Amino acid sequence: MPNTNRRNLLAMFGLVGDDPPARDSKEQRKWLDTSPRERIRQRYFPNIELTTHEGRRVLFYDDLIKDKLVVINFMYADCEGVCPTIMLNLARVQKELGQRVGRDIFIYSLTLRPEKDTPKVLNDYAKMHGVKPGWLLLTGKPDDIETIRRRLGFVDPDPKLDRDRSNHIGNLRYGNEPLTRWGTCPGMADADFIVKSILWLDWPEEERSKKGGQK
Amino acid sequence: MAYISKRDRKREKDRKIAARNRREIIAARLTRRDLMKAGLLTGAGYLILKKGLSARASTPRDDPQSPPTTPFVEPLPIPPIAQPVSSLNPVPMVNPNTAAGEGRTRPHQALNLFPPQKLYLVTQQEVLKSVHPELPLQRLWSFNGQVPGPTYHARYGEPVLVRNVNGLPLDNGGFGLPSVSTHLHNGHTPSESDGFPCDFFERGQFYDQHYPNVLAGFASTHPPNGDIRESMSTLWYHDHRVDHTAENVYKGLAGFYLLFNDFDTGDETTGFRLPSGEFDVPMIFTDRVFDEGTGQLFFDLGNLDGILGDKFLVNGRIQPFFEVKRRRYRFRWLDGGPSRFYQFHLTKASNPSQVNQFWQISNDGNLLPSPKLVNNIRISVAERADAIIDFSQFAAGTVVYLENRLEQDDGRGPTGDVLPAGQGDKVLKFIVTGDPVVDNSAAPTATTQYYQLPGTADAPRITRTFKFERGNGQWQINGKFFNCDDVRFRIQQNSVEKWILQNSSGGWQHPIHIHFEEFQILKINGANPAGVNIARKDVMRLEHNMQVEVYFRFRDFLGRYPMHCHNTIHEDHAMMLRWDIDTTGDNKTNP
Ligand SMILES: [Cu+2]
Numbered sequence: 043m044p045n046t047n048r049r050n051l052l053a054m055f056g057l058v059g060d061d062p063p064a065r066d067s068k069e070q071r072k073w074l075d076t077s078p079r080e081r082i083r084q085r086y087f088p089n090i091e092l093t094t095h096e097g098r099r100v101l102f103y104d105d106l107i108k109d110k111l112v113v114i115n116f117m118y119a120d121c122e123g124v125c126p127t128i129m130l131n132l133a134r135v136q137k138e139l140g141q142r143v144g145r146d147i148f149i150y151s152l153t154l155r156p157e158k159d160t161p162k163v164l165n166d167y168a169k170m171h172g173v174k175p176g177w178l179l180l181t182g183k184p185d186d187i188e189t190i191r192r193r194l195g196f197v198d199p200d201p202k203l204d205r206d207r208s209n210h211i212g213n214l215r216y217g218n219e220p221l222t223r224w225g226t227c228p229g230m231a232d233a234d235f236i237v238k239s240i241l242w243l244d245w246p247e248e249e250r251s252k253k254g255g256q257k
Numbered sequence: 258m259a260y261i262s263k264r265d266r267k268r269e270k271d272r273k274i275a276a277r278n279r280r281e282i283i284a285a286r287l288t289r290r291d292l293m294k295a296g297l298l299t300g301a302g303y304l305i306l307k308k309g310l311s312a313r314a315s316t317p318r319d320d321p322q323s324p325p326t327t328p329f330v331e332p333l334p335i336p337p338i339a340q341p342v343s344s345l346n347p348v349p350m351v352n353p354n355t356a357a358g359e360g361r362t363r364p365h366q367a368l369n370l371f372p373p374q375k376l377y378l379v380t381q382q383e384v385l386k387s388v389h390p391e392l393p394l395q396r397l398w399s400f401n402g403q404v405p406g407p408t409y410h411a412r413y414g415e416p417v418l419v420r421n422v423n424g425l426p427l428d429n430g431g432f433g434l435p436s437v438s439t440h441l442h443n444g445h446t447p448s449e450s451d452g453f454p455c456d457f458f459e460r461g462q463f464y465d466q467h468y469p470n471v472l473a474g475f476a477s478t479h480p481p482n483g484d485i486r487e488s489m490s491t492l493w494y495h496d497h498r499v500d501h502t503a504e505n506v507y508k509g510l511a512g513f514y515l516l517f518n519d520f521d522t523g524d525e526t527t528g529f530r531l532p533s534g535e536f537d538v539p540m541i542f543t544d545r546v547f548d549e550g551t552g553q554l555f556f557d558l559g560n561l562d563g564i565l566g567d568k569f570l571v572n573g574r575i576q577p578f579f580e581v582k583r584r585r586y587r588f589r590w591l592d593g594g595p596s597r598f599y600q601f602h603l604t605k606a607s608n609p610s611q612v613n614q615f616w617q618i619s620n621d622g623n624l625l626p627s628p629k630l631v632n633n634i635r636i637s638v639a640e641r642a643d644a645i646i647d648f649s650q651f652a653a654g655t656v657v658y659l660e661n662r663l664e665q666d667d668g669r670g671p672t673g674d675v676l677p678a679g680q681g682d683k684v685l686k687f688i689v690t691g692d693p694v695v696d697n698s699a700a701p702t703a704t705t706q707y708y709q710l711p712g713t714a715d716a717p718r719i720t721r722t723f724k725f726e727r728g729n730g731q732w733q734i735n736g737k738f739f740n741c742d743d744v745r746f747r748i749q750q751n752s753v754e755k756w757i758l759q760n761s762s763g764g765w766q767h768p769i770h771i772h773f774e775e776f777q778i779l780k781i782n783g784a785n786p787a788g789v790n791i792a793r794k795d796v797m798r799l800e801h802n803m804q805v806e807v808y809f810r811f812r813d814f815l816g817r818y819p820m821h822c823h824n825t826i827h828e829d830h831a832m833m834l835r836w837d838i839d840t841t842g843d844n845k846t847n848p
Contacts, residue, residue, distance in 0.1 A: 194559050
């Protein structure tokens with residue numbers, strides 16, 4: 043742990059005085075010159091290969107996140123807990139966002155049971171929930187899905203609860219990738235409020251019209 | 258929340274401690290001999306469990322650790338006092354000045370009743386600030402270039418109007434939404450000036466906030482000037498943008514607002530004779546993380562539970578020192594969040610196990626009926642406590658640390674354990690100087706009287722129950738989520754209500770804040786409150802499996818206000834509800 047230098051650590055056990063006169067860390071330290079956007083990509087969006095419910099292979103960052111306003115949740119096809127409510131909610135969200143979904147706004151539902159949820163299973167599930175273009179259901183290698191889940195923080199701090207899939211995190215993460223604006227809301231919140239929350243991260247009016255992205 | 262046995266919890270904790278220690282020891286490059294000498298390693302090479310090495314445990318995503326910084330190298334900054342302006346252009350109006358770019362949506366209720374005697378103009382803007390000489394400059398968000406923002410010195414009977422201008426940049430530097438609503442925390446403020454989370458305004462807009470600085474009851478139980486027993490002292494202001502409060506406040510949008518009157522005068526030779534001027538020192542405690550690679554302030558966008566920092570800032574600087582004279586000081590302590598709770602002790606460097614008592618004179622910034630002599634003070638996010646410390650008890654040259662001994666490993670809340678003396682986090686170093694100095698402040702005693710408490714004998718019109726819960730990672734109150742437009746219940750103007758706040762979880766703690774009116778605690782887990790809990794409060798610390806009954810009088814103004822968890826991560830994730838005051842009220846008991 044870099045914040046505990048040798049001297050401080052020893053100090054905690056009373057081996058040296060409490061006042062560290064040494065300013066060794068002040069020696070010209072070189073800070074990385076990496077943009078916040080790039081740091082966010084590195085931390086949260088591994089460029090992992092996934093498969094859509096239509097059987098298309100896509101890269102998580104390059105194809106799904108980059109330059110877009112996105113909404114992400116986790117689910118699985120035979121989930122009887124919170125998933126149906128959340129999927130129903132997302133269908134309403136898609137409807138309210140209209141033509142923009144598939145153009146500059148995208149919805150992604152990642153399966154927590156990639157071993158069972160093949161593209162075919164997800165495709166059936168998508169049909170059941172009235173999923174329209176711009177909303178993708180995604181599967182992949184179990185380890186890869188697990189990596190994404192952890193990176194995005196869809197994790198319960200209690201390991202026992204975290205292993206229980208019926209208790210899986212029901213939140214939505216949404217964000218405007220180029221503007222580095224991100225948010226989270228409960229997937230079971232009112233659909234109209236979810237739509238508002240997403241649009242609070244939208245591009246400013248002038249940029250939106252430049253992109254031809256009017257609703 | 259599933260039941261976890263105590264043994265399981267203990268084992269999990271031990272595992273975490275061991276792993277953390279191992280990482281720290283590797284990072285600190287201690288030799289085997291160092292470790293043996295420190296008693297950290299057994300002959301067989303096993304690491305010995307030892308608590309208190311770090312302020313944070315790791316998470317599955319491996320939270321970034323801040324770069325090292327040398328503690329206590331810079332003095333404690335004191336935020337400057339806000340200065341009024343002679344006029345505002347355009348002139349403030351009762352109705353929202355939409356044409357000129359005002360973001361307010363509702364007319365002022367009391368602008369003509371309490372015409373502002375002082376006007377302030379404050380711009381929220383990006384600023385480059387140093388938090389420590391060994392870290393690069395930080396891109397923070399400020400009020401008029403200050404982090405924390407300037408301290409308002411306001412007086413009862415002297416209404417003010419603050420014009421807030423949103424001058425934040427489009428480029429947020431990685432987190433933060435440049436859309437704001439400034440809440441005056443604790444204020445008896447009309448709804449449209451309260452800083453309701455959904456009353457946000459955008460870049461280039463402004464918002465006039467009218468603070469009448471009037472005592473509760475002025476238009477109801479105690480006309481025309483209100484009930485003196487409702488006097489407030491230490492308030493603070495902070496951004497309250499719905500869904501984005503945690504990041505915006507993390508970037509710096511917070512400051513103090515102090516209220517004075519004929520008793521708490523701001524002059525230690527008059528009234529209650531509380532230490533004043535340079536001896537009245539506000540301190541906001543915030544914990545933060547800085548990116549190991551870039552040295553820049555880091556906010557975890559993927560955190561659902563609560564964010565802990567491994568750097569402790571006081572008034573915007575990491576672990577400063579403060580030279581004090583041998584006399585009494587009034588400190589106004591505020592937990593600025595986002596998620597950490599503190600328990601502060603005074604730890605003498607030369608003798609850490611010595612107990613150094615001091616006086617607690619307020620709870621949540623409201624003076625107690627009488628000062629209380631305490632060994633420590635515990636505050637959760639947004640709670641405030643005013644303390645009087647008499648440094649004449651220490652010889653010149655003495656070093657005393659303000660030490661947080663409350664163990665907390667993650668955003669769920671403290672573990673319940675208090676660390677041994679000297680093993681907590683030293684957030685501030687007091688250095689007692691030898692200067693001879695006058696002290697005109699009164700020595701607090703157990704029989705000193707401040708304001709008496711208003712009675713709680715009037716029968717409540719209604720009792721309402723609120724359950725604070727988590728389901729599938731989603732924060733909720735009575736099973737529901739926040740929505741700006743959903744009025745969950747309506748309170749009748751000038752009525753009395755009793756609320757029951759419940760936390761049935763053994764894993765999470767929630768500091769619950771209710772806007773507009775202070776409450777008094779009637780019962781905590783069925784028992785009468787004691788000590789500093791016999792007070793007027795605006796944040797209720799709901800600890801593990803706690804049920805609290807609180808008593809309110811809702812007076813004077815109408816409109817919308819929220820109740821929410823002040824662990825701002827929970828708040829931003831919908832652990833909030835809206836209630837309105839109107840003339841009729843409703844009868845919802847589980848809204
Ligand atoms: Cu909470």
